[in-house]
Structures are given as structure tokens and as C-alpha cells.
Amino acid sequence: MRFVLDAGQRAFADSLDAMLTAAGTPSVVREWSRGEHGSGRALWSRIAEAGVFALTVPEEYGGLGAGPVELVVAFVELGRHAVPGPLVETVAATALLLGLDDPGPAERLLPTLTSGESTATLVPQQATFAPSRRPARSPTASRAWDVPPVAAPAESPGTSSTRTSHRPAESTHRTPLLEGQTLPAGARAPGPYALDADMADVRLTTPEPLTAPPGTTDLYLAPAVRAAEVHRSLDPARRLFRLPPGGELLASGPQVAGAAAHALATGRLATAAQALGVGLALLDRTVVHVGQRSQFGVPVGSFQAVKHRLADAKIALEFARAVLFGAALTMAAADVAAAKVTACEAAYTTARTALQLHGAIGYTAEYDLSLWLTKARALRTAWGGPRECRALVLSGGDRRW
Amino acid sequence: MDLAFTEEEEAFRTEAGAWLAAHVPGSPLPSLETAEGFAAHRAWEAELAAERWSVVNWPARYGGRETGLIGWLVFEEEYWAAGAPGRVGQNGISLLAPTLLDHGTEEQRARVLPPMATGEVVWAQAWSEPEAGSDLASLRSKAVRTDGGWRVSGQKTWSSRAAFADRAFGLFRSDPGAPKPHQGLTYLMFDLRAPGVTVRPIGRLDGKPAFAELFLDEVFVPDRDVIGEPGEGWRIAMSTAGNERGLMLRSPGRFLAAADRLRRLWRQQGSPPSAHDRVADALIGARAYQLFTYAAASRFLEGASLGPESSLNKVFWSEYDIALHETALDLLGDEGESADSDWAEGYVFSLAGPIYAGTNEIQRDIVAERLLGLPKGRR
Numbered sequence: 041m042r043f044v045l046d047a048g049q050r051a052f053a054d055s056l057d058a059m060l061t062a063a064g065t066p067s068v069v070r071e072w073s074r075g076e077h078g079s080g081r082a083l084w085s086r087i088a089e090a091g092v093f094a095l096t097v098p099e100e101y102g103g104l105g106a107g108p109v110e111l112v113v114a115f116v117e118l119g120r121h122a123v124p125g126p127l128v129e130t131v132a133a134t135a136l137l138l139g140l141d142d143p144g145p146a147e148r149l150l151p152t153l154t155s156g157e158s159t160a161t162l163v164p165q166q167a168t169f170a171p172s173r174r175p176a177r178s179p180t181a182s183r184a185w186d187v188p189p190v191a192a193p194a195e196s197p198g199t200s201s202t203r204t205s206h207r208p209a210e211s212t213h214r215t216p217l218l219e220g221q222t223l224p225a226g227a228r229a230p231g232p233y234a235l236d237a238d239m240a241d242v243r244l245t246t247p248e249p250l251t252a253p254p255g256t257t258d259l260y261l262a263p264a265v266r267a268a269e270v271h272r273s274l275d276p277a278r279r280l281f282r283l284p285p286g287g288e289l290l291a292s293g294p295q296v297a298g299a300a301a302h303a304l305a306t307g308r309l310a311t312a313a314q315a316l317g318v319g320l321a322l323l324d325r326t327v328v329h330v331g332q333r334s335q336f337g338v339p340v341g342s343f344q345a346v347k348h349r350l351a352d353a354k355i356a357l358e359f360a361r362a363v364l365f366g367a368a369l370t371m372a373a374a375d376v377a378a379a380k381v382t383a384c385e386a387a388y389t390t391a392r393t394a395l396q397l398h399g400a401i402g403y404t405a406e407y408d409l410s411l412w413l414t415k416a417r418a419l420r421t422a423w424g425g426p427r428e429c430r431a432l433v434l435s436g437g438d439r440r441w
Numbered sequence: 442m443d444l445a446f447t448e449e450e451e452a453f454r455t456e457a458g459a460w461l462a463a464h465v466p467g468s469p470l471p472s473l474e475t476a477e478g479f480a481a482h483r484a485w486e487a488e489l490a491a492e493r494w495s496v497v498n499w500p501a502r503y504g505g506r507e508t509g510l511i512g513w514l515v516f517e518e519e520y521w522a523a524g525a526p527g528r529v530g531q532n533g534i535s536l537l538a539p540t541l542l543d544h545g546t547e548e549q550r551a552r553v554l555p556p557m558a559t560g561e562v563v564w565a566q567a568w569s570e571p572e573a574g575s576d577l578a579s580l581r582s583k584a585v586r587t588d589g590g591w592r593v594s595g596q597k598t599w600s601s602r603a604a605f606a607d608r609a610f611g612l613f614r615s616d617p618g619a620p621k622p623h624q625g626l627t628y629l630m631f632d633l634r635a636p637g638v639t640v641r642p643i644g645r646l647d648g649k650p651a652f653a654e655l656f657l658d659e660v661f662v663p664d665r666d667v668i669g670e671p672g673e674g675w676r677i678a679m680s681t682a683g684n685e686r687g688l689m690l691r692s693p694g695r696f697l698a699a700a701d702r703l704r705r706l707w708r709q710q711g712s713p714p715s716a717h718d719r720v721a722d723a724l725i726g727a728r729a730y731q732l733f734t735y736a737a738a739s740r741f742l743e744g745a746s747l748g749p750e751s752s753l754n755k756v757f758w759s760e761y762d763i764a765l766h767e768t769a770l771d772l773l774g775d776e777g778e779s780a781d782s783d784w785a786e787g788y789v790f791s792l793a794g795p796i797y798a799g800t801n802e803i804q805r806d807i808v809a810e811r812l813l814g815l816p817k818g819r820r
């Protein structure tokens with residue numbers, strides 16, 4: 041047991057940090073928010089040169105064959121520098137392609153994703169259903185990747201009283217959602233958005249509803265979307281889109297479900313890492329600010345009320361760091377979900393503290409702090425929000441935690 | 442970076458788990474904050490010690506198994522998972538023993554540690570004073586040089602376990618003329634039954650005498666009970682306090698087991714959705730504390746000094762412990778008011794966490810000033 045980064049991993053973080061510091065990401069973020077992708081594409085190439093998109097790709101596909109720990113190291117740095125773009129989505133798409141039994145799609149798409157010549161986005165599948173009061177939008181059954189459907193309440197409109205499982209027989213994650221909680225049959229969790237689909241070259245989708253018969257899920261390369269179709273996010277740098285149905289069929293069958301579960305864990309872990317980086321940047325910037333800003337003749341940072349909020353942020357972030365790297369080592373669904381909750385809550389708490397301690401300066405779009413403040417809130421929801429991830433933790437089987 | 446234990450550690454885990462399964466009392470012992478419970482827990486310490494399970498990371502010659510810090514963490518996980526009783530020897534084992542191992546003489550270690558390991562001598566902590574809580578540098582109890590030792594006078598308070606313990610350890614002002622308040626302090630061990638010592642138990646919130654006031658009137662302490670050099674008490678106490686103690690004051694195993702019990706309670710109560718998030722957070726918090734401790738232990742074993750990092754630890758576990766017990770009491774519904782449950786006992790115990798061992802306000806100051814580099818200011 042040696043639960044610390046080794047020298048090589050620390051050096052990788054330092055080199056990414058140096059490169060991103062020199063790149064001056066705030067102006068890149070602002071251009072990206074306006075739909076101007078030139079400088080972001082250039083930065084993307086440099087991130088690819090640093091090996092980020094090749095990390096978890098096997099050497100036979102031109103990758104580095106590293107693991108989730110290195111992925112986390114990289115995404116903490118990307119978060120610290122507020123790098124925009126479908127970063128998480130690209131590594132999750134990579135995981136999806138690598139998880140398929142059929143090597144065809146990976147052989148075709150991975151080389152340019154790994155090299156940074158192309159980018160990917162995808163709609164993350166939900167690991168669990170978020171409890172939803174949304175009306176049923178489809179008469180067909182819904183399904184999540186690693187959670188069997190739950191019994192529907194008899195009073196739900198348009199449902200049968202119980203539903204049987206449509207999950208693939210080989211699914212290994214069979215823990216129910218929340219005990220005592222149900223989802224109306226035919227309802228589905230609100231579909232997530234695809235990030236930056238207007239600039240992503242590869243748009244992967246597993247069109248829902250994911251219907252019976254079991255294991256016939258399809259993976260499509262979705263058609264292009266237009267920039268004008270953008271949905272605004274609380275984080276202006278996150279440009280959200282609904283992927284259109286149809287497109288080119290890439291794969292079908294049970295292999296898609298397994299690969300999508302792998303992609304979900306990868307995307308969720310990378311999002312948690314990005315959130316930790318966002319939190320660390322917010323803390324660092326706030327510490328500098330309160331050391332310089334004087335009121336009542338002394339630095340604001342000498343007041344105990346200020347110190348204690350920052351100490352709490354530090355505590356939350358350091359404990360989140362431990363959960364995050366633990367999840368990278370086990371990649372168990374419950375560990376990854378715990379990392380997502382912990383890192384995102386820590387980042388969000390830090391964001392609230394950062395805003396409060398900056399005062400009105402922090403409450404402006406002009407000031408760079410906003411680039412991290414808005415992201416902290418958005419990442420909390422992305423790739424499975426807190427409630428959904430907590431449900432996964434609670435159903436995490438007989439492990440001791 | 443890995444979380445894998447060695448074959449030796451896994452074998453040790455198995456051995457410890459098997460022994461505990463065969464020996465842990467079938468029903469809970471009475472509260473250790475009562476005379477009856479104290480005696481029962483002392484007997485449990487003796488049973489643990491008989492097969493060298495009471496202090497697994499200590500050197501073998503004092504009753505340990507030399508498992509190292511990782512072995513201790515493994516043992517603690519098994520210990521609490523087995524539902525074993527709270528440790529009456531905790532103060533001595535986690536605070537005094539590491540200090541003696543680092544700064545004591547061989548004679549002191551050979552004399553003090555074995556009876557500590559068996560529970561034959563139970564130690565109380567005597568650091569706080571009426572005017573010196575978290576601000577230990579303002580200690581006023583005096584130690585005055587005399588033939589062959591020191592004459593100690595003054596008042597100590599909030600001494601955990603002192604109502605029933607045998608001996609105590611603490612800091613005393615031996616050089617009132619020292620230029621700075623934390624200089625001129627001497628670290629002493631003394632007998633709670635020595636002439637001149639008066640012990641007045643104090644009831645904690647539930648009335649149980651979990652701590653006591655000590656009135657010291659010219660109590661003789663022989664030279665052999667001075668730890669380290671006279672006048673160096675602060676440095677000696679703090680060096681241990683900041684390092685291993687930061688890891689060993691509360692083991693992750695304790696919270697992992699408690700969170701698991703909470704999850705079972707939640708399910709027994711019909712898995713109410715209202716407690717869903719809090720139960721999940723209790724599970725996540727236990728895991729976070731375990732992993733944070735693994736990381737700190739890994740750094741410590743690589744030679745890093747943990748120092749102020751133990752303040753992160755202390756704030757986290759103390760607040761976590763309360764949240765966990767509050768959730769349990771809420772889940773119990775009407776029964777949550779009953780004082781006759783392990784959850785109630787644990788709740789009352791948890792409430793002290795943010796107050797003792799340096800209040801959480803002081804710990805947050807340490808985090809802010811020493812880890813974040815914020816300017817010092819008026820408290």
C-alpha cells in the first residue's frame with residue numbers, strides 16, 4: 041500500500057501545469073464561450089501533444105497504456121486551468137470505443153482522437169435513474185446501463201404495476217436504485233446534453249429509449265449539429281446541445297452496454313478530477329486575494345471568519361483528493377460515484393467561499409474568477425448529479441464502506 | 442500509487458479477524474465512563490494483551506507485534522468491524538506511548554509501556570488547565586526542583602479518564618522566567634494516588650464522570666518520571682502531537698464500522714428516503730477518512746513530517762462523527778431520545794470531538810496560517 045503519487049506522475053502534473061500556465065487559458069475560455077474555437081483547438085493540440093488523450097489508450101492504438109490515476113492527474117490540471125471543450129467527453133468516447141468487442145470503430149476513430157486531430161462528444165448514459173417526476177415521454181420501457189428497472193407504482197399513469205428486467209443477462213451491476221423509490225414505467229431520466237457538439241468531430245449516441253429486447257442497444261455516430269442550436273449553460277464555456285437522432289450505426293448488441301458502462305465510469309472520474317482542479321484553483325486565487333486586499337487597515341485574510349471558511353474549503357478539497365485517487369485505483373462504480381459527489385461538493389463549497397471572500401469583484405464576468413465559479417456549479421450536475429451518485433454509493437453492495 | 446496490501450499484511454488481517462471473532466464479547470460492555478464499565482474494559486485490555494493484540498504496532502519487547510503503521514490501520518479496521526469495545530487505554534497508548542518511544546529513556550519505556558499494554562496501569566491526560574485549554578502555552582501549574590525530583594503544584598482540568606485512571610501525564614511550568622510562554626515547560630508523569638493529589642470527577646453532559654479535575658499540592662515526582670530534558674516539554678509534546686498522533690487519535694476503522702452500522706440501521710428502518718443523502722454521506726465520509734489516512738500514512742512512512750496536516754484530520758473526523766450519530770438518532774425516531782443505546786453513548790462522546798485535542802477553531806487557524814499561508818491576526 042503506497043497511496044501517494046510517484047515522481048513520474050508528479051512530474052506529469054507539473055509539466056501540464058507549466059504548459060497550461062504559459063498558454064493563458066482565460067482568453068481561450070472567453071473565445072470558446074462565444075463559439076470561437078480557434079485558440080481552443082490550438083490548445084487542444086498542445087494538450088494532445090502532452091499525451092492526455094493517449095493516456096488510457098493501449099499502445100496498439102498508438103496510446104500510452106497508462107491508467108486512470110494518470111487520467112486523474114491530467115484532469116485535475118485541466119480543471120485548475122479551466123480548459124474548455126469536450127475533454128471529459130473525448131476520453132469517455134475513447135473508453136466507449138475501446139470497450140466494444142468489435143475493434144472496427146476503435147481502429148477507425150481512435151488514432152485521430154488520440155493525436156488530438158479530432159475531438160469527440162457523447163451523451164453520457166445514466167448509471168442510475170435520478171428520481172424524476174417528468175411525465176413519460178415514450179411508451180417504451182426505459183433502462184439504465186447498470187441498474188435494472190425498478191417496480192413502477194401502480195398509480196403511475198400509463199404503466200403496468202410491475203416491470204421485469206430488460207437488462208442484459210451478463211450485467212454485473214444489479215443493485216436496485218433507491219430502495220422504496222420508483223420510476224414510472226416509460227419515463228426516462230432527463231436526457232443529458234452533449235457538450236460542444238457543434239465543434240466535436242465525433243458525436244456518439246446510444247439513442248434512447250433503450251428498449252427491449254435486451255442487449256440490442258445501438259451505438260450511432262450522430263449527424264452534425266449547428267452552432268445556432270446551442271443551449272446556454274450556467275458555465276458560458278460549456279456549450280450544450282441535443283444530439284439529433286439517426287446517423288451512422290457503429291455497433292449494436294450487448295457489447296454497447298458494457299462499453300457504455302466503462303465510458304460512464306471514465307467520464308465520471310474525469311469530471312470529478314476536473315472539479316477538484318476547479319476547486320483548487322478557486323482556493324488558490326482566493327488565498328492570494330485575501331492576502332492582498334485590506335479592510336479596516338489589515339489584510340482581509342487575517343480575520344478569523346475568513347480564515348475558517350478557507351480552512352473548511354481546504355479540508356473538503358484534500359479529503360476529496362483522497363477519494364478521487366482511491367476511485368482511480370479501484371474503478372468500482374460506487375467508488376467513482378463517491379469521488380464525483382465528494383469532489384463536486386468540495387469544489388462547489390469552495391466556489392461559494394471564493395465568491396463571498398472576493399465580494400463584488402468576484403460577482404462579475406470580467407474578472408477571471410468567474411471562469412471557475414460557473415464551472416463548479418455546472419460540473420456538479422454533469423455526468424450524474426449528487427443524488428444519483430449517492431444512490432449508487434448506497435447500493436454499493438457489501439463492501440465495508 | 443496503489444492500495445494493495447502485502448501478503449504479510451493480508452495474513453495479519455486474517456489472523457486478527459479470526460482472533461477477534463472468537464474473543465469479542467457477545468454483548469456490549471457497560472459504558473467505560475462508569476466504575477463498572479471501566480473495570481470491564483480494563484479486563485478486556487488484559488485479554489487483548491495476553492495474545493499481543495492491544496498494541497500491535499509497538500516493539501515486541503513491550504508487548505507489541507511490530508506491525509508498523511499500516512499493520513495498525515489494518516488491525517483497527519478488523520477491530521471495529523468485529524464490534525469490539527472502546528479502548529480504555531487509548532490516552533496512554535495513542536498519546537504517551539509514542540512520546541516515550543521517541544523521547545523517553547529505555548528505563549522509562551521498559552517500566553511504563555508493558556503495564557500500559559495490559560491495562561494494568563491506565564493513563565489519564567493532564568494537559569488542560571482552567572486558564573489553558575487550546576492555548577497550552579499559558580499553563581500555570583508549577584514544577585519546582587527538589588532533591589531527586591520535582592514538587593508539582595497547581596490545577597489540571599478536563600482530564601479524560603482521570604476519574605478511574607491510575608496515572609497521568611502532562612506539562613508543567615518549571616522555569617517561570619523563560620523568555621517565551623511555551624518555553625520552560627517540563628513533561629512529567631505522575632501517580633494519581635500520590636500524596637497531595639486530589640481527583641474530583643466531573644460529569645460530562647450525560648452525567649457520567651468521563652473526566653476530572655486534578656488538584657496538585659506539592660506532589661513529588663521523581664526525576665525518572667521526567668520525559669526528555671526539563672524545559673523541553675513543549676517541543677517534546679508537540680513533536681508527537683503533530684505526527685503520528687494526528688493519524689492515531691481516531692482510526693479510520695472505527696468510522697468505517699460505524700458507517701456500516703448506520704447503513705444497516707437505515708435499512709432496518711425501511712430505508713427512508715429522507716435520510717438517503719445523509720446515510721450516503723456517512724459512507725462516503727468514512728471512505729474519505731480511510732483514504733486520507735492511507736495517504737498521510739504513506740507520506741509519513743516516506744519520511745514526511747505531517748505536522749499541521751493533522752489539523753485537517755482532526756476537524757474532519759470530529760465533525761463527521763457528530764453528523765453520523767445525529768443521523769442515527771434521527772433514524773431511530775422516538776427511540777432517538779433514549780439514552781440507553783450505543784448510538785446515544787456514541788453521540789454524547791462525539792459531541793466532545795470538536796472541543797478537545799485543540800478546538801476546531803484552533804485547528805482551522807493552523808490550517809489557514811500554516812497550510813494556506815494566510816496572515817496571522819487577532820483571534
